[in-house]
Amino acid sequence: MIPKALVAASIKPFVLTILSEGDSYGYAIIQRVKTLTRERIKWTTSTLYPVLHGLENKGLLESYWQSSEGGPRRKYYRITAKGRNAMQTEKQQWLDVHEALMQLWSPAPGLLPN
Amino acid sequence: MFDLEKTIAAWRQQYQHRDTISIDDLAELEQHLRDEISDLVSTGLSKQAAFLRAAKEMGDFDSAEIEYGKVFWSKAKREQRLSDAFSSRLSMLRSHFRIAIRSMVKQKVYAIINILGLAAGLACFILIFLFVQFEFSYDTFYEDVDDIYRVTKRNPGDVYLGTDHFALTQPPLASTLKRELQEIESATSFAYLESLIITTEATFWEKGLQADPSFFHVFGLPLAQGDTATALSNPFSIILTQSLAIKLFGNQDPLGQVLTLDENNQYQVTGVISDPPSNSTIQYTFISSILSDEYYQQQIANTRWNSNYMYTFLHLREDAHIASVEFKMPALVDKYLYPEQPDLQASDKEAFYFQAFQDVHLNSTANFDLGRHGSRTQVFMFIAIGIIILLLACINYINLAIARSLKRSQEVGLRKTIGAVKSQLFRQFIGESLIITITGMILALGIAYLCLPVFADVVMRDISFSNLFSGTFLLGLCALAIVTAGISGFYPASLMASLNPIDALKKSISNVQRRFNFQHVLVVTQFTASIVLITCGYIIYHQLDFVRNKEMGYNRSQIVNVNIHDNNQELKEHISRIKSSIQENAEILAVSASHSLPSNITMQQTILGWQGADEDDRLYLHVNAVDYNFLSLYEIDILSGRSFSTGFPSDAQTACIINQTTARLLGWSPDEAIGQSFMHDDVLRTVIGVTKDFHLHSVHHAIKPLLLFIDDGGRFDYLSIKVAPGSLPQSLDSIEEIVQEASTFPFEYAFLDEQFNQLYASEENLGNTLGFFTIIAFLIASLGLFGLAAFSAEQRNKEIGVRKILGASPSRIAWMLSREFSVLVLCAALIATPIAYIASHKWLQTFAYRVELTPLVFLTTALVALLIAQLAVGYQAFRAAWTNPIHVLRD
Incomplete structure (x- = not known):
């Protein structure tokens, strides 16, 4: 199980990145993250929706109501230009941390076990 | 049986009426719930089980509400901010106003100096504006003034008072132009006529015109009574102005009345015209038909071109251009004036010039011209003086505000520490200068109102204060106040707003030296302008004095x-x-x-x-x-x-x-x-x-x-x-x-x-006006210096205290304080001298006999300026020098 703090920290890059692939709605985003993490991250509604609304307030997202192919009306979110910038920043930060950790975790070439 | 819809409705009810969750949010959550349920049902769960699990996964209401609340309040705050922006700005304005008034009351001397200075500057500006407006308004009241031209002529060889250009032309000119040139719609000629008008009741000496019947065609003036087409058609008809009609006939109908001109000619009143406005170049109390004049009749009948005594005006056709008239003129001159001298050089022939009527007032160089003329140079000089004096007053404000910023730096520091941003402080200080300017403006209107009669007399113009209360002028006044407040407030405001709060609170005076240099430049500017004015004024008086005392070669007394x-x-x-x-x-x-x-x-x-x-x-x-x-x-x-x-x-x-x-x-x-x-x-x-x-x-x-x-x-x-x-x-x-x-x-x-003094009336006026403005300029500059010296003495009071305790005498301390200002005034004198020399030298060229410009003249004015500056500084210097050092050192 991934600890709460890490889950909370990863919401923003997840949401921005998923929306950068195309407009989507809350339920689909949760499902997508669930699949990607092999069910190790399962957001509740009270986790995701306030974040979506918060990002919308900050102008990183826009929302609109739409029904897909005769289905029920859902509230879709779309990433803005400002949101894409924020996503790049997030990405860089995660990669920096990731790269640093990887250097520590990869054993020096001469010490590789046979 | 489990009813999914009813259950969802119940679920929904729990979320309803929560402050932090909007209807839109709830709809979104509901759809989420439904998606979850349908997914679970598709994996084989019953609807009831699916609902329970989905609802559980969505989390409990309380935590949801807290999370939603966080977002809600930030959203709410933003909306609140937008809707409150207006009222908060209003309350900010109120607070700026309150602070400005408080700071004015706290620093009365400073506020009074600023308000008086600005009031004096603005009053001068308003007076000059009224004068300039009046000068440019001459003859603009004619309906088609753009199409009206005046004809002047050059009489080769006939140089009178330095020019061979004359405003008087020949009687046949008007009718000849009208007949020969299709560009001309109508042309008229008239002459001045001073006449003794005799009725059965009384006798009056009146100044009027003798005009031909086309007078009204050219000028397009309406008659209050009578018909413009026929009023001057017959000999011995006369048109009276309304005021003359009342003077002569009281309440009786003037039309048809008979009066006697110059004892022997009976004239019948054929019309009444409203009095010419005071900004009319052509002034008259009556217009009589020139056809009554025998001499004119002879001149016209014989088309004689040998007598110049009439003013000729023409009205161009709307589509015609004056250049084409000018082009055709030489041929007409040859045809009528020199029919038997085809070989005469053009420079020896008379030549005619056409001048737009509107330009006549400010551009007249011809001899014997109409009316009382203005001078374009004088108008522009006045505008320059008005701007200079206003700038002097603005400089006062800037200088005193900078000086005071040292004292106010703590206020600024404190404000910044508790959260005031730069733009707020900037607005506050600009607001202060606006309040001072508006107060000064109100005072200036009062001063201008009181001074106007004297000023109008000095510049010899019938200017009334009523011109002030037109919409455009009031708008102009507002603009003037804003511009003045902007000029004077901008630098001090940006200076104070950008103070570093820590430096300000520490009373750091690291920037003082730099600022003081800027203040020095401003003081030098003020005194340069004042000294130029005083020098020019002095030279004008000097020249007039020279003229009055010059041996004329005849005795004019008694x-x-x-x-x-x-x-x-x-x-x-x-x-x-x-x-x-x-x-x-x-x-x-x-x-x-x-x-x-x-x-x-x-x-x-x-x-x-x-x-x-x-x-x-x-x-x-x-x-x-x-x-x-x-x-x-x-x-x-x-x-x-x-x-x-x-x-x-x-x-x-x-x-x-x-x-x-x-x-x-x-x-x-x-x-x-x-x-x-x-x-x-x-x-x-x-x-x-x-x-x-x-x-x-x-x-x-x-x-x-x-x-x-x-x-x-x-x-x-x-x-x-x-x-x-x-x-x-x-x-x-x-x-x-x-x-x-x-x-x-x-x-x-x-x-x-x-009569002799009358010859120099315009110079005397110039001298008087310049003298008046010089006094104002010096008053403003001295006020500023007075304030600056006060601040300088206050700022250095500890230093002065220590010096005194170490044995410096009061006079030495007074000298120390006034010395630096004296240096500034001397710098100003050095800069002012060449400017004043060039200006007055140019003016003196208009006299064939003139005073010498000796260094003594410039030395005297520099000394006068120095003396005035010393008076302004001296009081402060002596007060500082005589203060008991214990009082200042104890703080």
């Missing part, structure tokens, strides 16, 4: 001049009898009649045929028709020969007296000139005397050649009477009695001294 009107035949016929009856009075020292007064000789004629002259040689000179007493009454010196005398009968016919300049131009010494002869006005004249040169006009002009001859009375315009000192009132009474016995014309007289 001389009364009685006007003899052209048509006053009775007086002219009986002139010798009148002269001798005046002479009988014991208080009368001498009596003389002449055409011109020695202060302004107006007649010019030519002489020819002197010994040694070629056939074509002509000398164009000033002439004056005089009597036997002229030279002795005016105490004009005779260099050689003798004065006119009744003992020589030929004196009345063929004698003449010339001045030194004439003799010199003809190549004679004063002694050689005696007995020479030449032709003048078809008379062979013999020179019997040569006078010492005296000034024939104002000293703007060099002394010209002159010829004096005896006349029997027909040409006399003035009766000059020299009165014994101290007996003027009785003498005047008896003179009036004698003159009025022989004349029905009103008794008009003037003192030669005053």
Whole structure:
């Protein structure tokens, strides 16, 4: 199980990145993250929706109501230009941390076990 | 049985009416729930189980509400901020206002200095604006003023008062232009006519016009009563202005009334016109038909082009251009003026010029021009002075605000620490300058209102304050206040707003030196402007003084001049009898009649045929028709020969007296000139005397050649009477009695001294106006210096205390404080001197005789400026020097 703090920290890059692939709605985003993490991250509604609304307030997202192919009306979110910038920043930060950790975790070439 | 819809409705109810969850949010959550349920159902769960699991996964209400709440409040705050922006700005404005008033009350001297300075500057600006507006408004009230042109002409060789350009043209000009040029819609000519108007009730001396019937076609003026098409068509018709109509006939209908002009002609009133406004170049109280004038009729009938006495105006067709008229003019001149001299050089021919009517007031160089003229140079000079004085006042504000910023830096620091941002502080300080400016503006309006009558008198314009209360002017005033507040407030405001709060609270004065240098530059600017003004003003007074005390070559004291009107035949016929009856009075020292007064000789004629002259040689000179007493009454010196005398009968016919300049131009010494002869006005004249040169006009002009001859009375315009000192009132009474016995014309007289001063009236006005503005400029600059010195003394009070304890004397300390300001004023004097020199040198060029510009003049004004600065600084310096050091060091 991934600890709460890490889950909370990863919401923003997840949401921005998923929306950068195309407009989507809350339920689909949760499902997508669930699949990607092999069910190790399962957001509740009270986790995701306030974040979506918060990002919308900050102008990183826009929302609109739409029904897909005769289905029920859902509230879709779309990433803005400002949101894409924020996503790049997030990405860089995660990669920096990731790269640093990887250097520590990869054993020096001469010490590789046979 | 489980009903999914009912269950979802119940679920929904739990979330409803929560403050933080909107309907939109709830709809989103509901759809989420439904998606989850349908997914779970598709994996095989029952609807009921699916609902329970989905609802559980969505989390409990409380945590959801907290999370939603976080977002909600930030959203709410933002909306609140937007809706409150207006009212918060309003309350900010109130607070700025309150702070500004408080700071003004706390620093009364500072506020008073600023308000007074700005009020004085703005008052000057308003007065100058009114004057400038008035000058530019001349003749703009005619409907088609853009199509109205005035004709002037050049008379080659006829140079009078420095120019051969004249405003007077020939009577046939107007009708000829109209007939020959299709560009011209109508043309009119008119002349001034001063007339004695006699009704059964009373007699009035009025100044009017004689105009031809096209007058109204050209100017498009409406009549209050009567028909413009016919009012001047017949001889002996007259149009009265409304005020004259009331003066003559009271409440009676003036139309059709008959009145007598100049005793012998009966005129019928055919119209009433409203009085010409004061910004009209053409002024009159009546317009009579020029067809009543026989001389005009002859000139027109014979198309004679030899008499110039009329003003000609034309109205261009709307689609025509004046250039095409100008192009066709030379051919017309050849056709009408020089039909038998086709080979004459263009420079020897008369030439006509067309000037837009609107330009006449400010651009007139022609002799004998209409109306009372303005000067474009003077208008622009006034504008410059107005701006300079306003800038002086703004500089005061800037300087004092910078000085005070040292004291206020703590206030700024504190404000910044508790969260004021730069733009807020900037607005606050700009707001302060706006409040001070508006207060100053209100005061300025009051000052301008009180000063306007005096100012209007000095600039000789009928300016009224009512012009102020037009919409555009009030708008202009607002703009002026904002611009003034902006100029004076911008630098101090940005300076204070950008203070670093820590430095400010620490009372750091690291920037003081730099700021002080900027203040020095501003003070030098102020004093430079003031010194330039005072120097120019002083030089104008100096020159006027020089003019008044210059030996004119004749004595102008105790001389009364009685006007003899052209048509006053009775007086002219009986002139010798009148002269001798005046002479009988014991208080009368001498009596003389002449055409011109020695202060302004107006007649010019030519002489020819002197010994040694070629056939074509002509000398164009000033002439004056005089009597036997002229030279002795005016105490004009005779260099050689003798004065006119009744003992020589030929004196009345063929004698003449010339001045030194004439003799010199003809190549004679004063002694050689005696007995020479030449032709003048078809008379062979013999020179019997040569006078010492005296000034024939104002000293703007060099002394010209002159010829004096005896006349029997027909040409006399003035009766000059020299009165014994101290007996003027009785003498005047008896003179009036004698003159009025022989004349029905009103008794008009003037003192030669005053007429002489009249020659320099415009210079005197310039001097007075400049003097007035100089005083204001110095007042403002000194106020600023006074305030600055106060701050400087206050800032250095600890230093002064220590110095005193160490034994510095008060006078030494006073000197220390005033020294730096003296240096500034001296710098200003150095910069001002070349500027003032160039300006006054240019002005003095308009005089043929002028004062020398000596270094002493500039030294004197620099000293005066220094003295004024010392007075402003001195009080502060001495106060600081005499303060007990214990008081300042104890703090």
